[in-house]
Amino acid sequence: SRQQALASLASIEEPMDLIRVSLDEIVHVKMRNERELRGRLHAFDSHLNMVLGDVEETVTTLEIDEETYEEVYKATKRTVPMLFVRGDGVILVSPIGSSQAA
Amino acid sequence: LFYSFFKTLVGKDVVVELKNDLSICGTLQSVDQYLNINLNDISVTDPNKYPHMMSMKNCFIRGSVVRYVQLPADECDTVELQNAARKEAMQSKSVAATASAAAAGGGGGGGGTGGHGGAH
Numbered sequence: 001s002r003q004q005a006l007a008s009l010a011s012i013e014e015p016m017d018l019i020r021v022s023l024d025e026i027v028h029v030k031m032r033n034e035r036e037l038r039g040r041l042h043a044f045d046s047h048l049n050m051v052l053g054d055v056e057e058t059v060t061t062l063e064i065d066e067e068t069y070e071e072v073y074k075a076t077k078r079t080v081p082m083l084f085v086r087g088d089g090v091i092l093v094s095p096i097g098s099s100q101a102a
Numbered sequence: 103l104f105y106s107f108f109k110t111l112v113g114k115d116v117v118v119e120l121k122n123d124l125s126i127c128g129t130l131q132s133v134d135q136y137l138n139i140n141l142n143d144i145s146v147t148d149p150n151k152y153p154h155m156m157s158m159k160n161c162f163i164r165g166s167v168v169r170y171v172q173l174p175a176d177e178c179d180t181v182e183l184q185n186a187a188r189k190e191a192m193q194s195k196s197v198a199a200t201a202s203a204a205a206a207g208g209g210g211g212g213g214g215t216g217g218h219g220g221a222h
Contacts (some may be wrong), residue, residue, distance in 0.1 A: 001203055020191040042180045043187040044103050046194055051138075053175065053181055069181045081175035084104070086137075086168050089121070 019044055022095045026050070030091045037085065038096070045063040048087035055083045103190045107183070117147050117172035118163060119133040125151045126161070137165035 013021075022041050029037040029050070039055025059076045106128070117127045118139060126149040128141030142160050146152045156162075 014195070016191055016195065020188060023187055024180075032106040040180075041109070042178070043103065043183040045190060049104050051104075051173070051178065053178075053180060055169070080170075080172050082178050084171040085175060086170070087171055088164075088166065089188070 001014075006020050008035070016046065018095075019048075019093055022093070026096045028094045028096050029085065030094075031089045032091060033089075036060075037083075039083065040081075041093075044093075045087070047091045048093070050085045050090070050093075052083050052085060053081070055058075103139060103186055107186075108137065108139075108152075111173065111177060112166065114174060115175075116141075116175050118161070118168060118171065119151075119168050120168040121169045122167070123151050124153050126163075128161070131160070137168065139163040139168070139171075141166070197217050 003010045021036070023043075025041060026038065029039075029042045031037065032072075037052060037055050038056045039052035039059075041050060043051040043055050056077055056079045061076070062071060063074050064071055112130050113125065114130055116130050118126055118141065119125045126141060126144055127147040128144040131140040131142045132140055140162050144155065144158060144161060154166070197220060
């Protein structure tokens with residue numbers, strides 16, 4: 001309990017605290033299947049279910065040109081005004097400075 | 103948290119995107135604690151990513167197969183969402199703290215009695 005008291009004084013940042021600090025900030029979310037999201041974090045829970053606002057999704061696919069056999073990485077983007085994301089697809093969440101330009 | 107959030111969206115139109123890339127637009131009829139979804143009056147949204155289910159008007163979607171739910175932005179109070187998430191994060195942190203405190207207290211009591219026996 002002494003450790004507990006020290007922790008609450010220093011407000012030790014556990015992983016969930018670091019996400020909590022990012023509420024109302026723009027975050028970068030990496031998901032399974034080569035997907036990335038970039039949007040404003042409005043809500044999250046311990047499963048990492050999230051609600052993101054003004055979110056841009058990037059899906060990265062590898063396409064091979066049949067003639068040249070060249071490998072091309074293709075990125076497909078789309079934007080959604082408000083999106084619920086199920087936590088079981090999330091790999092990582094990272095803050096981006098909200099003043100950062102695209 | 104999200105169970106309550108979805109309950110406030112019952113009756114609204116949403117687009118559910120599944121993990122198999124299917125997208126279904128419909129009216130949210132009901133939701134449960136697992137975030138399973140009942141959708142009414144299903145219609146086409148993404149042309150290619152939509153399966154031909156012309157026979158179906160209503161469907162039950164298991165929560166675990168959902169990838170995204172596209173929501174109407176004007177139905178979501180972002181400030182309230184953020185406050186609720188902050189509260190939920192603090193609550194789960196205090197629950198974890200009291201659980202670890204209880205575990206530590208139990209371990210300390212057991213170690214103390216063991217030490218006494220050793221000294222004698």
